[in-house]
Amino acid sequence: MPKPARSSLSAAENKSPEKGMKWSFAPGTNLLSGFTAKVDRESKQKLNEFAKQLRAFRSVDMSGCNFGDEGLFFLAESLAYNQILEEVSFAANGITAEGTKAFDRVLQSNISLKTLNISGNPIGDEGAKILCEILVDNVGIEKLQLNSADLGDEGAKAIADLLKKSSTLRVVELNNNMIDYSGFTSLAGALLENNAVRSIYLNGNYGGALGANALAKGLEGNKSLRELHLQGNSIGDEGVRALMSGLSSTKAKLTHLDIGNNSISAKGAFHVAEYVKKSKSLFWLNMYMNDIGDEGAEKIADALKQNRSIAIIDLGGNNIHAKGISEIAQVLKDNTVITTLEIGYNPFGPDGMKVLSEILKFHGNVKALKLGWCQIGAKGSEYIADTLKYNNTISILDLRGNGLRDEGAVCLARSLKVVNEVLTELDLGFNEIRDDGAFAIAQALKSNEDVKITSLNLGNNFLTKFGQSALTDARDHVYEMNEKEVNIVF
Numbered sequence: 001m002p003k004p005a006r007s008s009l010s011a012a013e014n015k016s017p018e019k020g021m022k023w024s025f026a027p028g029t030n031l032l033s034g035f036t037a038k039v040d041r042e043s044k045q046k047l048n049e050f051a052k053q054l055r056a057f058r059s060v061d062m063s064g065c066n067f068g069d070e071g072l073f074f075l076a077e078s079l080a081y082n083q084i085l086e087e088v089s090f091a092a093n094g095i096t097a098e099g100t101k102a103f104d105r106v107l108q109s110n111i112s113l114k115t116l117n118i119s120g121n122p123i124g125d126e127g128a129k130i131l132c133e134i135l136v137d138n139v140g141i142e143k144l145q146l147n148s149a150d151l152g153d154e155g156a157k158a159i160a161d162l163l164k165k166s167s168t169l170r171v172v173e174l175n176n177n178m179i180d181y182s183g184f185t186s187l188a189g190a191l192l193e194n195n196a197v198r199s200i201y202l203n204g205n206y207g208g209a210l211g212a213n214a215l216a217k218g219l220e221g222n223k224s225l226r227e228l229h230l231q232g233n234s235i236g237d238e239g240v241r242a243l244m245s246g247l248s249s250t251k252a253k254l255t256h257l258d259i260g261n262n263s264i265s266a267k268g269a270f271h272v273a274e275y276v277k278k279s280k281s282l283f284w285l286n287m288y289m290n291d292i293g294d295e296g297a298e299k300i301a302d303a304l305k306q307n308r309s310i311a312i313i314d315l316g317g318n319n320i321h322a323k324g325i326s327e328i329a330q331v332l333k334d335n336t337v338i339t340t341l342e343i344g345y346n347p348f349g350p351d352g353m354k355v356l357s358e359i360l361k362f363h364g365n366v367k368a369l370k371l372g373w374c375q376i377g378a379k380g381s382e383y384i385a386d387t388l389k390y391n392n393t394i395s396i397l398d399l400r401g402n403g404l405r406d407e408g409a410v411c412l413a414r415s416l417k418v419v420n421e422v423l424t425e426l427d428l429g430f431n432e433i434r435d436d437g438a439f440a441i442a443q444a445l446k447s448n449e450d451v452k453i454t455s456l457n458l459g460n461n462f463l464t465k466f467g468q469s470a471l472t473d474a475r476d477h478v479y480e481m482n483e484k485e486v487n488i489v490f
Contacts, residue, residue, distance in 0.1 A: 047074050055374065056079035063091035065115070069099030076102035080109045089112065091145070092120035097127035102214040103134050111140040119147035120174070128155035132162040147201070156183030163190035169197055175229070176204040184211030188218025190223065199227035203258065212239030216246025218350050231286065235259070238266035244275040253281035260288035260314065269296030273303035288342070289317040297324030304331045304338070311337055316370070317345035322352035329356040332350060332364035339365055344372035353380035357387040365393050368461035372400035372427070381408030388423060390413040395422045399458075401430040409437025416444035416451070425455040430487075433458060438467030438490070442474035445486065451478060458490040 047067065053060045055078045069073070072095055079085065099122055107113070123131070128151055135141060146159075156179045163169060184207045187200070207215070212235040219225065235243065240259060247254060259272070269292040276282065292300070297320045304310065315328070325348040332338065346352075353376040360366065376384070381404045388394070402408070409428065438458065445451055458471065468490050475486045 011456070027244060040187075042397065043286055047071060050075055051078040054088065055082045058084055059087040060085065061089045062093070062355065063089045063120070063428035064093070066092075066094050067377070068094045068192040069096055069102070074101045075431075076106045079113065080106045082110070083112050085110070085113055087115040089119075089145075090121070091117050092296040095121035095123060095125050095127075095329055097130060100127040100130045100134075103131065104415050107134055107138045107141070113140050114426075115143040115145070116141055117145040119145045119149060122150045124150045125152050125154035125158070129158040132158040139168055142168055142170060143173075145173040147173050147175040147177070149174075149177060149314075151177040151179060151183075153180050153183035153186070155179070155405075156184040160186035160190035163187075163194045163197060166194070167196045171199040171201075172197060173201040174205070175201050179205040179207070179211075181206075181208060181210040181214065185214040188214045188216075191218035191437045192221040193217075195222065195224040197224055197230075199256075200225065201227075201229040202233065203229050203231040205233055207233040207235060207239075209234075209236050209242070210240035211235070213242040216242040219246040220249045223251045225252040226254060228254060229256070230257040230262065231258045231260040231288075233262060233370075235261075235262045235264075237265055240264050240268040240270045244271040248275050248278055254279070255281055255283040257282060257284070258286040260286045260290065262290060264290035264296075266292050266296035266299065268292070269299045272297040275304045276300070276303035276310065279307065279317075280309055282307070284312040285310055286314040287318065288314045289345075292320070294321055294324035294327075296320075298327045301327040301331050304335065305329075308335075308337055312340040313338060314342040315346070316342045320346040320348060322348045322355070324348070324354035327356045329359045332359050334363075336365040340368040340370075341366050341421040342368075342370040344370050344374060344400075347375050349375045350377055350380040350383070353470035354383045357383035360394070361387050367393055367422075368396040368398075369394050370396075370398040371402070372398050373430075374402055376402045376404075378403075378405055378407035378411070381411045385411040388412075388420060389418050392422055396425040397423065397461040398427045399431070400427050404428065404431040404433060404437075406434055406437035406440075410432045410440045413437075413440035413444040416441065416453070417447045418450065419450050421450075421452060424452055426453060429457045429459045429461070431461055433461040435464055435470075437461075438463050442470040445471075445474040446477050449481060451482075451484070451486070453486055454484070456486060456488045458488065461490070463490050 015265065050062055050065070051074070054075060065071070072090060072093070079088070095118065118131070123411065128146065128149070135144070151174060155177070156174065159172060159174065163172070179202065207230065211233065212230070243259070263274070264287065268290070272287065276285070296318065297315065300315065320343065325343065325346065328343065353374070381399070384399070408431065412428070441456070445453070471488050471490060475488050478484055478486050
C-alpha cells in the first residue's frame with residue numbers, strides 16, 4: 001500500500017508569485033543608485049503600497065510577490081520606522097544572500113518585530129551567515145523561519161552560533177533544507193548552551209542516525225526545549241534509540257515530538273515506548289509513516305497504558321493490522337487523556353474496526369478519530385455506525401478511502417438519524433458512494449431535527465446531479481428548520 005508523504009512545506013513557501021505583476025528588477029541583484037529609474041510606474045506604486053503596510057500594521061504577509069533583492073532593500077527601511085509590526089513574511093520572493101543585507105541596521109533598531117519569515121528564498125549558507133550576524137544584536141525576534149532556504153551544514157552552524165548568544169529566540173524553523181550530520185552536531189552544541197529556545201523544526205533534512213545521536217547529546221544538557229520536529233530524516237532504529245536516551249536524560253519538559261517518516265521499525269518502537277512510559281510532559285506524539293507493525297503497536301500500547309500526558313497520537317501508515325489495532329484499542333478502556341487518535345493508512349480492515357468500535361462505544365475520551373484508508377469496507381462501517389449511537393465524545397470522524405460504497409453510507413445514515421450531541425465533522429471522501437448512499441444520508445439529515453453536523457465531505461465519490469441535489473435540499477432543509485449551517489462538499 002503506497003504511503004503518501006506529508007509535506008512540511010507551509011502555504012507561504014509554495015505560494016506562487018502574483019500573476020500579472022511585472023517587476024522591472026530581477027531577483028538576486030543588489031540595490032543600485034539608479035533604482036528609481038529602473039522600476040516602472042506600476043512596480044514602484046506596488047512597492048509603495050507594501051511599504052505603507054509595513055509601517056502601519058502589526059502583521060504583514062508579503063509572501064510570493066517575487067520582488068527579489070532590490071524590492072527587499074526598498075521595503076526594509078519601513079521596518080525600522082514601524083514600532084508596532086510584530087510579524088512579517090517575505091517568503092518565496094526570490095531573495096538571495098545579497099538581499100539579506102537589507103536587514104542590516106534595520107533589525108537592530110526594530111524591537112517590536114517578533115516573527116520573521118524568509119522561507120522559500122534561496123539565501124543559502126551565505127545568506128544565513130549574513131542574517132545571523134545581523135540578528136546577534138536584535139533583542140525582539142522570537143521566531144525565525146528559514147524553511148526551504150537552501151541551507152546546508154554551514155548555514156546550520158551560523159544558526160547554532162546565533163542560538164549560543166541569543167536569549168530571545170524561542171522558535172527556529174529549518175524544515176526542508178540540506179542539513180546533514182555536521183549541521184546537526186552544530187545545533188546540538190547550541191542546545192547545550194542555550195536555555196531559551198522552545199521549538200526546533202528540522203523536518204525534511206538529512207540528519208540520519210548520526211545526526212540524531214549528536215542531537216541526543218545536546219538534549220541531555222538542555223532545559224528549555226518543548227518541541228522537537230524531526231520528520232523525514234531517516235534516523236532509523238539506531239537513531240531513535242540514541243534520541244530517546246537523550247530525551248530520557250534531559251531536564252527539558254518536551255511536549256511535542258515528531259519522528260514521523262523515519263524508517264522506524266518495531267525495534268525502534270521499543271525505545272520510543274520506554275521513553276513514553278517515563279514522560280510526564282509529552283502531549284503530542286507523531287510516528288506517522290514508519291513501519292512499526294503489530295509488534296511495535298503492542299509496545300506503544302503498553303507504554304500508553306502507563307502514560308497519562310499524551311493527548312494526541314499519530315500512528316498512521318505503520319502497517320498495523322487487526323492484532324495491533326486491538327492492542328491500541330485496549331488502551332482506551334482506561335484512558336481519558338487521549339483525545340485525538342490517528343491510525344489511518346493501516347490495513348486493519350473490518351476485524352480491527354470491530355474491536356475498536358466495541359471499546360469506543362462506552363470507553364475513552366477520543367474526540368477526533370481518523371481512520372482513512374484502513375480497508376474497513378461496508379462491514380466495518382456497520383461497526384462504527386453502531387458505535388455512534390452510543391458514543392458521546394467523537395466530534396470528528398474521518399473515514400476516507402475505505403470502500404464503504406452505498407451499503408456503508410446507508411449504515412452510517414441510520415446512525416445519523418439518532419440524536420448525536422457531539423459529531424460535527426464527518427469525512428466520507430473517496431468511498432465509491434453513489435446516489436443511493438447520498439439519498440440515505442440526505443434523508444437522515446432531514447429526519448434529525450437536532451443534527452449537530454456542521455461539515456460533511458462526500459468529495460471524490462460517484463454522485464450524479466441527483467445525489468448532489470438531494471444533499472443540497474437536505475442542507476437547505478436543516479437551515480430552514482434550525483437555522484444551522486451544514487457545509488456539504490461533493
